[in-house]
Amino acid sequence: MDLFDSLDVEPREERLGPGAVVLRNLARDRAAAILAAIDPVLAAAPLRRMITPGGSPMSVRMSNCGALGWTSDRRGYRYVERDPLDGRAWPPMPDLVREIGRDAAARAGFPGFEADACLINCYEPGARMSLHQDRDERDFGAPIVSVSLGLPAVFLFGGPVRKDKPLAIPLRHGDVIVWGGPARLHFHGVRPLQDGEHPLTGHFRYNLTLRKAG
Template identity: 65%
Template sequence: MTQNLFEEEPLPYVAPELMAPGAVLLRGFAGAVDAALLEAVAQVIAAAPLRHLVTPGGYTMTVAMSNCGALGWTSSRSGYRYTSTDPLSGQPWPPMPGCFADLALRAAAEAGFNDFRPDACLINRYEPGARLSLHQDRDESDLSAPIVSVSLGLPAVFLFGGTRRTDRPTRYQLVHGDVAVWGGPSRLAYHGVAPLAEGEHPRLGRQRINLTFRCAA
């Protein structure tokens, strides 16, 4: 079903919504700074263009991605890894914009994780039909730090499960400006994104942008 969102405005932030121990939704938390975030996204992908990575199993991801910060996450037939340079250009990843780092720090603190200092931000672009299968974020050296995930553009169904692949995930509707944070006992929770539905966002058109902040080193 096509979603007509031309009248959409970011929801006002109210209070954390508990998903699991150590995991919360901060609905509308990024709404007040969305214009700055989107401008920064455009600058990053101009320097490090979005690309569809190939997994070690040979699958081409439907989500297009880039990175900024000291480290960037990448994938190929040889495995998943963090690198200090963009494999396409051989140049360092673009620096993390100040508005990115500030939002990530504030969101982590709001969720109960103080002094979060991410060194990697994954920028994922979803177009209708794109999805992300259930997985754990476990390529980072510091698993004591949380994951901070920001949603911009079209709404998405976020799947958040337990620490076992067989745990049935709960479905959460994420809209423009929502932020999810998980760490502590939920740090290795399986999570993913259901296929993105057709729609039109007033600022981003037929796409969703996700910013995922991590402490990788």
């Protein structure tokens, strides 16, 4: 059992504020199937460390599936229809991934959510995500759905201003966090991942972030 595991595996909700909710264990029973579903995605579009506009490599390895994929390089952050590595369209989003996004959004109060982009993040021990807003999407009216698989992490959820003190939220394997509406542009990030081993993902944490980008 890892640091943040719990004997309670029933789905339950934790409201963080207007528009934001943690759905504990929502993806736990489907986690192995979700990981199997993204295996061919990552075979077709391998994980890579993207470069920030300032020229620094990110500590998290990333890939995409869906009609649009998020990318970053010296030209900036943006969504593109084709993988910059090979010019091919991103792999289709697996039905199960789309389904968990739709289910989580509805439970959080955002029915009718249909993601067209899924960013797949792979965290190794020490990898982190600094506080940031998701502002590259055209539609801020749709929520963001973030699925945690593998090693536990501490998610930082702040306010609409960077200097707002963020909540530190432990996320375990199978937890899903959704934010939208008044919380859609809140700053968020992830503390450096602690070392550990998970029976399904080994020394890694996978995070699937679903968005309506186009």
